Amino acid sequence: MQPDHPLNDLLRKDRIPHIWCSGCGIGTIFSACLNAIKASEIDLSKVVMVSGIGCSGRGAGYINVDSFHTTHGRAIPFATGMKLANPSLHVIVFSGDGDLFAIGGNHFIHAARRNIELTVICVNNLNYGMTGGQAAATTPNRAKTTTTPLGNPESPFNLPLLAYASGATYVARWTMLHTRDLTNSIKEALQKKGFSFIEALCPCPVNYGRRNKLRPLDVFKAYQQKSIVKNGANPIEIDADSDKGIIVGKFIDTERPTYTEMYNKIYRSKG
Amino acid sequence: MKGRVRTGAHYWTGDIACAEGALAAGCMFFGGYPITPATEIAEHMSERLPEVLGTFIQMEDEIAAMAAILGASWAGAKSMTATSGPGFSLMMENLGLGICTETPCVVVNVQRPGPSTGLPTLGAQGDMMQARWGSHGHYEIIAMSPCSPQETFYQTIEAFNLSEIYRVPVLIMTDEIVGHMSEKVIVPDAKDIVILNRPKPKGKKENFKPYAAGRNGIPPMPSAGEGYNVHITGLTHDERGYPVMTPEAQVEMVQRIVDKIRNNCHDIIKTESHLLEDADIVVVSYGISSRTSLSAVYEARKCGIKAGLLRLITVWPFPCEEIRALAKRVKGFVTVEINLGQIHLEVERCSEGKAPAILVGHPGGTIITPDDVLKVLKEAF
Numbered sequence: 001m002q003p004d005h006p007l008n009d010l011l012r013k014d015r016i017p018h019i020w021c022s023g024c025g026i027g028t029i030f031s032a033c034l035n036a037i038k039a040s041e042i043d044l045s046k047v048v049m050v051s052g053i054g055c056s057g058r059g060a061g062y063i064n065v066d067s068f069h070t071t072h073g074r075a076i077p078f079a080t081g082m083k084l085a086n087p088s089l090h091v092i093v094f095s096g097d098g099d100l101f102a103i104g105g106n107h108f109i110h111a112a113r114r115n116i117e118l119t120v121i122c123v124n125n126l127n128y129g130m131t132g133g134q135a136a137a138t139t140p141n142r143a144k145t146t147t148t149p150l151g152n153p154e155s156p157f158n159l160p161l162l163a164y165a166s167g168a169t170y171v172a173r174w175t176m177l178h179t180r181d182l183t184n185s186i187k188e189a190l191q192k193k194g195f196s197f198i199e200a201l202c203p204c205p206v207n208y209g210r211r212n213k214l215r216p217l218d219v220f221k222a223y224q225q226k227s228i229v230k231n232g233a234n235p236i237e238i239d240a241d242s243d244k245g246i247i248v249g250k251f252i253d254t255e256r257p258t259y260t261e262m263y264n265k266i267y268r269s270k271g
Numbered sequence: 272m273k274g275r276v277r278t279g280a281h282y283w284t285g286d287i288a289c290a291e292g293a294l295a296a297g298c299m300f301f302g303g304y305p306i307t308p309a310t311e312i313a314e315h316m317s318e319r320l321p322e323v324l325g326t327f328i329q330m331e332d333e334i335a336a337m338a339a340i341l342g343a344s345w346a347g348a349k350s351m352t353a354t355s356g357p358g359f360s361l362m363m364e365n366l367g368l369g370i371c372t373e374t375p376c377v378v379v380n381v382q383r384p385g386p387s388t389g390l391p392t393l394g395a396q397g398d399m400m401q402a403r404w405g406s407h408g409h410y411e412i413i414a415m416s417p418c419s420p421q422e423t424f425y426q427t428i429e430a431f432n433l434s435e436i437y438r439v440p441v442l443i444m445t446d447e448i449v450g451h452m453s454e455k456v457i458v459p460d461a462k463d464i465v466i467l468n469r470p471k472p473k474g475k476k477e478n479f480k481p482y483a484a485g486r487n488g489i490p491p492m493p494s495a496g497e498g499y500n501v502h503i504t505g506l507t508h509d510e511r512g513y514p515v516m517t518p519e520a521q522v523e524m525v526q527r528i529v530d531k532i533r534n535n536c537h538d539i540i541k542t543e544s545h546l547l548e549d550a551d552i553v554v555v556s557y558g559i560s561s562r563t564s565l566s567a568v569y570e571a572r573k574c575g576i577k578a579g580l581l582r583l584i585t586v587w588p589f590p591c592e593e594i595r596a597l598a599k600r601v602k603g604f605v606t607v608e609i610n611l612g613q614i615h616l617e618v619e620r621c622s623e624g625k626a627p628a629i630l631v632g633h634p635g636g637t638i639i640t641p642d643d644v645l646k647v648l649k650e651a652f
Contacts, residue, residue: 077335
């Protein structure tokens with residue numbers, strides 16, 4: 001008899017196989033997330049996953065906890081309402097770069113500013129995979145996509161810098177090859193109060209790689225050879241689009257009062 | 272600490288009456304964004320909700336406000352937002368998510384004239400068709416239209432109740448005039464206010480099917496954190512809540528969420544009749560316009576015109592049967608509304624050519640006066 005997969009209890013087995021392509025990194029990042037949830041020892045009935053739309057947005061459909069697959073870009077405000085209405089829930093937002101930082105960019109910065117207690121995991125595959133490989137707010141300058149056929153004239157966001165500047169109290173970036181570090185970061189973020197942000201770099205060989213002469217193994221090798229772990233690095237110096245290397249690590253781990261704490265203090269303390 | 276229900280006589284605007292009605296109904300979460308002429312609802316809720324241990328948050332836009340109230344509702348809180356035209360447009364996206372995922376919540380639109388920024392400080396009733404069809408896809412919705420602060424108080428309670436038992440976002444389509452007018456509002460004892468709650472699941476939590484129809488076609492609704500491990504999606508889904516990308520699944524899901532409203536129309540639709548028994552001209556109106564229409568009907572009676580008023584308390588679903596029945600025996604209909612013909616189209620449709628329908632309309636910025644209506648009652652038919 002085949003032994004049970006160690007994450008079986010956290011998976012909706014009746015929804016497997018998943019939709020993710022061969023060579024995609026979302027599955028690895030999703031596994032890291034499930035392992036982190038297990039390792040955190042949080043009561044699973046209080047764990048909620050909220051996703052937006054896109055390849056990574058399908059994450060909510062595979063985890064066997066209360067899970068919400070919302071509208072494009074709106075996972076964070078949906079999660080905000082949920083967390084504030086029931087602060088005992090541990091709300092994880094698992095979604096992609098297009099969803100969280102283009103259509104949902106405004107929601108991201110405001111949730112970070114308010115310090116809503118959410119753990120936001122962004123799978124960054126540098127493009128819109130679900131719709132066939134269009135340019136995103138994270139696509140490197142000059143990279144080719146179906147909507148930048150001659151190269152991207154725009155520059156990408158530095159996501160950890162954006163999160164930090166917006167007020168996130170925990171900011172990390174790993175590639176999908178750094179599974180242990182990534183798992184550990186997600187676990188730390190789950191156990192921490194306040195707005196946490198983890199960027200997970202992810203290959204998209206089918207839609208991004210093949211238009212930019214990046215075979216699946218090339219991306220893995222780049223992650224292995226060009227990644228530089230710099231915990232505590234200044235987010236302003238960790239541009240993802242840098243030739244100097246891919247700076248990964250835990251950049252920010254700090255404390256400030258959450259929205260709920262401030263709200264309780266100011267509004268609910270007068271008997 | 273002040274209570275939920277402020278029993279007694281008050282001098283309130285429609286906006287304040289709306290907020291107090293929400294609190295009386297058990298609202299625990301408000302996600303808002305400032306917009307004239309609905310801002311006072313958010314302001315009042317920001318002060319009052321913490322008093323009942325509820326939560327207020329001003330979101331970054333109306334898209335986020337609508338998303339937040341859906342999230343709050345799935346966390347078990349009765350939730351609400353309030354806006355006006357431009358914000359209502361932004362809410363249409365997640366209103367659809369609320370319809371598809373069958374999420375109870377209340378959305379107030381204190382209408383002002385459009386299109387676009389229009390006349391922010393004045394009144395209109397120009398968003399009635401947007402209320403019906405504003406989000407994409409085919410669905411049924413419930414919308415109410417109060418004509419006074421007192422009615423706003425009661426309709427807000429009713430909106431929460433309908434939203435809970437039918438698991439659908441309910442719209443309160445008020446307007447700047449009712450929202451900003453001050454009148455006496457009587458708040459009854461808490462024990463005399465009927466509060467209804469969403470159906471909750473019973474039995475085992477394992478393999479729970481969140482969209483298996485219960486009584487009246489409405490599935491019982493667990494909250495996040497109760498251990499049911501539900502998956503909820505805006506994709507077309509089956510009883511398990513799982514996405515199914517087939518026309519058959521689409522038929523099953525959409526037909527049920529449409530039928531749960533259509534098959535219960537008799538319970539949802541509320542109208543009020545004035546002098547209809549012997550009327551041969553029927554004025555059809557709602558909200559602020561129904562008040563001026565009623566004055567016109569009484570004036571017309573003094574002139575020997577047999578006019579009556581059918582006042583729509585719920586506008587959607589539309590009272591097709593009542594209009595059909597009246598069309599068989601009256602000379603004609605006069606629809607009075609502050610737009611250039613929206614509910615008028617419904618009156619025309621439902622009268623099925625058996626009685627003519629005339630519109631007394633205005634694109635917004637002013638009420639339609641009793642004289643405007645009376646003039647038509649005297650000259651028509």
